[in-house]
Amino acid sequence: MDSDGDGSDAESATSGDEYTFDDLSVVMGTYNEEAAIGTVLDDIERVTDGWAEVVCVDGSSDRTPEIADQRGARVVRQEPQGYGVAVREALLAADRPVVVTTDCDDTYPMEQLPEFLDWINRGYDVVSGDRLYWGAEAMPDLNRWGNHAFAALASLLLGERVHDTTTGMRAYRRDVIEDVAWTENTGLSAELLIRPLARGYDVREIPIEYDERAGETKLDPFTGGAAIAKSIVKVCLEERKR
Ligand SMILES: Nc1nc2c(ncn2[C@@H]2O[C@H](COP(=O)(O)OP(=O)(O)OP(=O)(O)O)[C@@H](O)[C@H]2O)c(=O)[nH]1
């Protein structure tokens, strides 16, 4: 992976026309996020001048889907079955050649969408937002320690240093999404980084800002953390056997 700033791995791979916001889908799982969804969708609209497609896979019992629909997002209804089930569906529902994931909780910087697109245009297949680079002070301590531990575990098993395995904000070329069979639920975010890296795709981590969450968390840090650790070990071992 390249995160040293010179872009040496992938820059030469760029060819043809560059992707614009017209080529971008921003996708998310949404589960009772009425405190945040208006701001998140307004930010995407403002930053991309209304050009990006937005897909919300929604399991809410509050007004989240109505707010999303009013703001022009494509809303796919789904029984709540966990983070990964929703985000996988959202990734596969996206129509455009570049797909960015986010959480719908106003933690991730939509202002950095142009940077993500820029790194894809430089030839990277996956661009991963590293929340820990700037310290992630807004993150609860337990989550921050857990996220450092997940990154250490994944780095050890992959034989390559990764810094934030559980970030919710990444950009992917559509081919990557379509070429891999995704299996994890709570651990999907880690899987979405590990399998492309293990298969030789060009992956780059970039520093991102991370804000305090609006609304209630949907993740239990203990059961969720255990599920993520298990997914990291399982996915790394599966990739070694391929
Ligand atoms: N449709 C759907 N969305 C979900 C489900 N579980 C979580 N989500 C969404 O997935 C995203 C991630 O969930 P979060 O609660 O933010 O999890 P987290 O980022 O690990 O935890 P925080 O640090 O509290 O933000 C949010 O946009 C949720 O609304 C689900 O079962 N169904």
Ligand SMILES: [Mg+2]
């Ligand atoms: Mg979140």
